[in-house]
Amino acid sequence: MAMLRRTVLALLAAGLSSLGAPAFAQTEPLPSWNDGKAKQAILDFVGKVTQEGGPDFVPPERRIATFDNDGTLWAEQPVYFQLQFALDEIRRLAAEKPELKGKEPYRSVLARDLKALSADHGKGLLQAMMTTHTGMTTDAFANIVGNWLDTARHPTKQRRYDEMVYQPQVELLRFLRSQGFKTFIVSGGGVEFMRVFAEKTYGIPPEQVVGSSGVVTYRLDASGRPDLFKQAKAEFIDDGPGKPVGINRFIGRRPILAFGNSDGDLQMLQYTAAGNGPRLALIVHHTDAEREWAYDRNSPIGKLDKALDEGRAKGWTIVDMKADWKTVFPGKP
Structure with a gap:
């Protein structure tokens, strides 16, 4: 771990x-x-x-x-909330582009298969992080994070993450x-x-x-x-x-x-x-x-x-x- x-x-x-x-x-x-x-x-x-x-x-x-x-x-x-952001962002991208759903890491994220994501020293998690954190400008990334903070809620506390x-x-x-x-x-x-x-x-x-x-x-x-x-x-x-x-x-x-x-x-x-x-x-x-x-x-x-x-x-x-x-x-x- x-x-x-x-x-x-x-x-x-x-x-x-x-x-x-x-x-x-x-x-x-x-x-x-x-x-x-x-x-x-x-x-x-x-x-x-x-x-x-x-x-x-x-x-x-x-x-x-x-x-x-x-x-x-x-x-x-x-x-970690930043990892939760990455998982939520993978789901959002898959909803926008259904053709991604059969590919990794989208498939395992959508299936909530943490075991698969964590296998091979967390290869799937790293793919999710790379997909959601790179290949874009810093301004674009900040906008995506800001939108997530405005809409996402903690799974058990049901609060905004910036209220946690x-x-x-x-x-x-x-x-x-x-x-x-x-x-x-x-x-x-x-x-x-x-x-x-x-x-x-x-x-x-x-x-x-x-x-x-x-x-x-x-x-x-x-x-x-x-x-x-x-x-x-x-x-x-x-x-x-x-x-x-x-x-x-x-x-x-x-x-x-x-x-x-x-x-x-x-x-x-x-x-x-x-x-x-x-x-x-x-x-x-x-x-x-x-x-x-x-x-x-x-x-x-x-x-x-x-x-x-x-x-x-x-x-x-x-x-x-x-x-x-x-x-x-x-x-x-």
């Missing part, structure tokens, strides 16, 4: 005293978080790094916070920015996929989204208009050890706060925690089977095993979804 995840990602190519206390001490900055160790760790950390004259003060230009996306900012079950975001995390992003942080997405998902919704959904502009990418080439179309064309070739995989590499390449500063949820985020959390000065590494632990899903070590999606052990051993902040969040999704408890 780890090999399949990496291969798919290749094509998918965050009690203070009143004396000298920061302004947020006067209001509730994280209303969807329950009082507890996790919330207090965040408030204490932000308080000390923003306290001018204090021993742990960090100037605003160095207040970099990175967030994974899948499973950290929005849900990722029962399959975690309300506590949206509040945290907003709070951090209000305290001089610059927030980034650093995710294994496709960068051009995430940029379609990141600014509207999270308040994170496209230039602050780091993700997996495919080769894009410049060309002139038939009318002589310049465009960017998506090739069927991976360029950068922003997962596992690729995340610190991507942070260095595209951000240029080591984060002082990083938030993930799976073993794919381990190296980003290690890299953040190893820096000098105050650091905060956080992990969302999916423990809420009623409001969301409960999974960790044995899940093929968002496996949390090594990172959970290391986080506990090193004193990172483990956010227990069931215990620490009053609300999971916007508009619902």
Whole structure:
């Protein structure tokens, strides 16, 4: 499954005293978080790094916070949402062109034959990703993703996919920015996929989204208009050890706060925690089977095993979804 995840990602190519206390001490900055160790760790950390004259003060230009996306900012079950987009797009294309229905990957997607799609190291899934993510301009791809977000609904929650975001995390992003942080997405998902919704959904502009990418080439179309064309070739995989590499390449500063949820985020959390000065590494632990899903070590999606052990051993902040969040999704408890 780890090999399949990496291969798919290749094509998918965050009690203070009143004396000298920061302004947020006067209001509730994280209303969807329950009082507890996790919330207090965040408030204490932000308080000390923003306290001018204090021993742990960090100037605003160095207040970099990175967030994974899948499973950290929005849900990722029962399959990664970008993969669900690809499967839905295959079905749409097959409906438009019935002659495709007997060909792969269309046949297996339409038959919902996950076993066939996953066979041979996920060859069918890779075909679906290539078919729906390449051979078009970046503008055309963004339009297709936007249309999908407007029409598709999650199979069990019956919500728009961009409403499958975690309300506590949206509040945290907003709070951090209000305290001089610059927030980034650093995710294994496709960068051009995430940029379609990141600014509207999270308040994170496209230039602050780091993700997996495919080769894009410049060309002139038939009318002589310049465009960017998506090739069927991976360029950068922003997962596992690729995340610190991507942070260095595209951000240029080591984060002082990083938030993930799976073993794919381990190296980003290690890299953040190893820096000098105050650091905060956080992990969302999916423990809420009623409001969301409960999974960790044995899940093929968002496996949390090594990172959970290391986080506990090193004193990172483990956010227990069931215990620490009053609300999971916007508009619902």
